[in-house]
Amino acid sequence: MTSAFLRYAIVLIAAAGMGVLSAPVGTFGQEHECPVPERFYTSEPLLTKTTKALTGGREVVIAVLGGASTVGLAAGGPGSAWPARLSSALAARFPSARIKVVNLAVARQTAKGAAERLVRDVLLLKPTLVIWETGTMEAVRGIDVDEFRETVQAGINELRAAGTEVVLMNMQFSRETDAMIQFGPYLIAMRELAEANDVPLFRRRGIMRHWAESDLLDLRARDDAKRRQLAAKLYDCIGRAMADFVTRGVPAAKAAASPESSR
Amino acid sequence: MIYRIRSKNAWAASQHDRVLIRRRGTAAVGVAVEGSDWKEVMSIASGPSAMERDLRLDFFRGLALFCIFIDHLPNNVLAEFTFQSVMFSDAAEVFILISGYTAGIVYSRAMERQGFVIAGVRVYHRVWQLYVAHVFLFMMFIAMVAYTAGALNNSLYAEEFGAANFLDEPGVAVAKALTLQFQPAFMHILPLYIVLLAVLPFVLAGFRSWPGAMFFASFALWLAVQLDKRIALSAYPGPDGVWPFNPFAWQALFFLGAWLGWRGARGGVSWLRRRWLFCLAVGLSLAGFLIRFSWTAHEFYNPIPVLVSGKPLWMFLSKTDLGLLRFANVLAVALLVARLIHPQARFLASRAARPFIICGRNSLHIFCLGILLSVLGHLVLNEFFGGIPMQLAVSAAGVVIMISVAALMEWFAAAQGASRASALGAPTAGKGARR
Numbered sequence: 001m002t003s004a005f006l007r008y009a010i011v012l013i014a015a016a017g018m019g020v021l022s023a024p025v026g027t028f029g030q031e032h033e034c035p036v037p038e039r040f041y042t043s044e045p046l047l048t049k050t051t052k053a054l055t056g057g058r059e060v061v062i063a064v065l066g067g068a069s070t071v072g073l074a075a076g077g078p079g080s081a082w083p084a085r086l087s088s089a090l091a092a093r094f095p096s097a098r099i100k101v102v103n104l105a106v107a108r109q110t111a112k113g114a115a116e117r118l119v120r121d122v123l124l125l126k127p128t129l130v131i132w133e134t135g136t137m138e139a140v141r142g143i144d145v146d147e148f149r150e151t152v153q154a155g156i157n158e159l160r161a162a163g164t165e166v167v168l169m170n171m172q173f174s175r176e177t178d179a180m181i182q183f184g185p186y187l188i189a190m191r192e193l194a195e196a197n198d199v200p201l202f203r204r205r206g207i208m209r210h211w212a213e214s215d216l217l218d219l220r221a222r223d224d225a226k227r228r229q230l231a232a233k234l235y236d237c238i239g240r241a242m243a244d245f246v247t248r249g250v251p252a253a254k255a256a257a258s259p260e261s262s263r
Numbered sequence: 264m265i266y267r268i269r270s271k272n273a274w275a276a277s278q279h280d281r282v283l284i285r286r287r288g289t290a291a292v293g294v295a296v297e298g299s300d301w302k303e304v305m306s307i308a309s310g311p312s313a314m315e316r317d318l319r320l321d322f323f324r325g326l327a328l329f330c331i332f333i334d335h336l337p338n339n340v341l342a343e344f345t346f347q348s349v350m351f352s353d354a355a356e357v358f359i360l361i362s363g364y365t366a367g368i369v370y371s372r373a374m375e376r377q378g379f380v381i382a383g384v385r386v387y388h389r390v391w392q393l394y395v396a397h398v399f400l401f402m403m404f405i406a407m408v409a410y411t412a413g414a415l416n417n418s419l420y421a422e423e424f425g426a427a428n429f430l431d432e433p434g435v436a437v438a439k440a441l442t443l444q445f446q447p448a449f450m451h452i453l454p455l456y457i458v459l460l461a462v463l464p465f466v467l468a469g470f471r472s473w474p475g476a477m478f479f480a481s482f483a484l485w486l487a488v489q490l491d492k493r494i495a496l497s498a499y500p501g502p503d504g505v506w507p508f509n510p511f512a513w514q515a516l517f518f519l520g521a522w523l524g525w526r527g528a529r530g531g532v533s534w535l536r537r538r539w540l541f542c543l544a545v546g547l548s549l550a551g552f553l554i555r556f557s558w559t560a561h562e563f564y565n566p567i568p569v570l571v572s573g574k575p576l577w578m579f580l581s582k583t584d585l586g587l588l589r590f591a592n593v594l595a596v597a598l599l600v601a602r603l604i605h606p607q608a609r610f611l612a613s614r615a616a617r618p619f620i621i622c623g624r625n626s627l628h629i630f631c632l633g634i635l636l637s638v639l640g641h642l643v644l645n646e647f648f649g650g651i652p653m654q655l656a657v658s659a660a661g662v663v664i665m666i667s668v669a670a671l672m673e674w675f676a677a678a679q680g681a682s683r684a685s686a687l688g689a690p691t692a693g694k695g696a697r698r
Binding site for chain 2: 042043067068069073074107108136137140141142143144145146147149172174175176177178179180181182183184185191192195196197209212213219220221222223224227230231234
C-alpha cells in the first residue's frame with residue numbers, strides 16, 4: 001500500500017520534473033485551459049523587491065506556506081501541488097532567471113502554526129517572496145477571527161522586517177462545505193489584511209468559484225482516481241494562475257524577459 | 264400553568280384595546296409567546312393614553328432578521344446593502360439591542376406585577392424555548408453534515424474538512440452543542456441570547472435595588488473585555504476556541520437595552536432627550552456612515568479612496584468582543600431612530616411596513632427559519648451559481664418565505680385569539696381598570 005503510494009508519488013514527481021526539463025518554452029505561453037478574469041488581477045500592489053531580484057539576476061527564492069491544498073495531498077503530494085506547477089510556469093516565463101520555489105506547507109497547520117515557523121524554517125531560506133496560503137484551518141475549527149487577523153498581521157510584519165515580500169492566498173472554494181463552515185469573516189479579515197498592508201491577495205476562492213461557475217472545472221469527484229486527476233488539474237491551474245499573478249507584480253522584470261520568451 | 268397566568272394577564276392588561284388589537288391582527292392570546300409578550304409591551308410602553316405598541320421595535324427587528332439572512336448567503340451582492348455596509352455595527356447588534364429592550368419592558372413589568380419568582384420562571388420559560396430552537400438548528404446542522412460527509416470524504420477538501428473535530432468525535436460534538444459550547448456556522452446568536460436572558464431576572468432585580476451599580480458593573484465588564492481579551496467563554500473545539508459572540512462583552516448592549524426598557528416603562532430617561540446627546544448621535548452616525556460606506560464603495564470600485572484606513576480601527580471593530588465603534592455606532596443610530604421616528608409613525612402602520620413588522624413580531628421562529636433558509640441558499644447558490652440575478656432571486660425567495668410564514672403565524676394567532684375570546688366571554692372590567 002505504502003510502497004505503491006510511494007512509487008506513484010515518485011513517478012509523478014519524476015514526470016513533473018521531466019515535464020519541467022523537457023517542455024519547450026512555447027507551450028507555457030499558450031492560452032490557459034483555465035483562464036482567470038481580469039478582475040482578479042487588477043489593483044494589486046506590485047512586488048518591487050522581487051522585481052529587483054529578477055532584474056538584478058539574483059536567485060529568487062519563493063517560500064510557500066500553507067495547508068493540505070498546498071501540500072497537494074489530493075493529487076498525491078508536493079510533486080503535483082500548485083507550488084510545483086508555479087515553479088515550472090515561472091521557469092517558462094523567466095527562462096534566464098534562477099527561481100526556486102520551496103513548498104513548506106504542512107497539512108492542517110493553522111496560521112499560528114505557520115507563524116511560529118517563520119524564523120526557524122522560512123527566513124532561514126532567505127526568501128525574496130513568501131506566498132502564504134491561510135485561513136482554512138481557522139474557519140474549519142472556528143478560531144477567533146480577531147486572533148487570526150493579529151497572527152497574520154504579526155507574520156506579515158516579521159517577514160517584512162526581514163526584507164521579504166508577501167503574497168496572501170485565501171481558501172479553496174467548495175460547493176459543499178460552505179453551508180457548514182462559515183468562511184465569510186475569515187475571508188473579510190484576509191481582504192482587510194491585504195488592503196491595509198499593501199500586500200497582494202491571490203483570491204483563490206473567487207477564482208475557483210469562477211472556474212466552477214463557468215464549467216471550466218467541475219470540482220466534484222466521485223471516486224479516488226477521479227479525485228486525483230481533478231486535483232492535479234486544479235493545482236496546475238492554480239499554479240499557472242499564481243504565475244500570472246506574480247508576473248503581473250513584476251512588470252519591469254517581465255518586460256526584460258519578454259524579448260526572449262515571446263519568440 | 265405559568266403560561267395561563269401570563270396569557271390571562273396579558274389579556275386583562277389590554278382589554279379595552281381589543282378592537283385596536285384585532286385591527287392590527289395581534290390578538291395573540293397565549294398562542295405565540297412572543298405575541299403575548301408583545302401585547303404587554305403594547306399595553307404598557309406608552310401609558311394609558313396611548314395604548315399602542317411601539318412599532319419601531321417590530322420593524323427594525325424584522326429588518327435585522329432579513330439582514331441576517333441576506334448576510335449569511337455566500338457571495339451575495341445584496342449583503343453590500345445591509346446594515347453592515349453603512350455602519351460599523353451589523354444586524355446582530357440591532358437584534359440584541361432590541362431584544363434587550365423588549366425583554367426589559369416585558370419582564371420588569373412582570374416582576375412588578377407578579378413578583379420576582381413568577382417573572383423569573385417566565386424568563387426561564389423563554390430561555391427554554393430558545394434552547395429548544397438552538398437544539399433544533401443543531402439537528403439540521405448534524406443532518407447536513409451526515410448527508411454531505413460521504414461526498415466530502417471523497418472530495419478535494421477531504422483533508423481540510425477532516426480537520427473539523429466534530430467528524431472524529433460526533434458524540435463529544437453533540438454533547439458540547441447541548442452545553443452551548445459547540446456553535447457551528449450560523450448558530451452563534453441563540454447561545455448568546457440564551458445566556459443573556461438567563462441572567463436577566465437577576466439584572467432586573469438589581470436595576471430595582473441598585474440601578475447605578477448594575478449599570479456601572481455591566482459597562483465595567485464590557486470595558487474589561489476590551490482591555491483583556493482573555494475574558495471569554497471557551498468553546499469547542501479547543502484548545503483556544505471562544506464563543507464567537509463574547510457574552511461578557513455583548514451583555515453590555517443587551518442589558519443597556521433592558522435598562523432602557525425598564526426605565527422606558529417608568530416614563531423614560533430624561534437625559535436621553537438632551538440636545539447635545541442628539542448632536543453627538545448625529546455626528547457619530549454620520550461619521551460611521553461615511554467611513555464605513557467609503558469602505559463599501561472602495562470594495563466595489565477600487566479607485567474610490569477610503570476615508571479612514573481600517574487598520575488602526577481594527578481593535579475597535581471586533582465583532583466577537585463588541586468593539587467600541589460597533590457599540591457606539593448602534594447606540595447612536597438607535598438614539599436617532601428613537602428621536603426621529605414616532606412609535607406609531609404612519610409609515611410603520613402602512614402596508615409597506617407590514618412584512619417587517621410581522622417578522623419582527625415573531626422573531627424567534629423567523630430567525631430560525633432564516634438560518635435554515637440561508638443554509639439552503641448556500642446549497643442552491645453553490646450548485647447553480649447564476650451570478651447576481653440568482654443571488655437576488657434566492658434572497659428574494661428567502662425573504663418572501665420568511666414573510667409568508669410570519670403572516671401564517673399572525674393569522675393563526677389571530678384565529679386562536681378570536682376563538683379564545685369568545686370562549687372566555689367578556690372579561691371583568693376590574694382587572695383592566697386596575698392597571
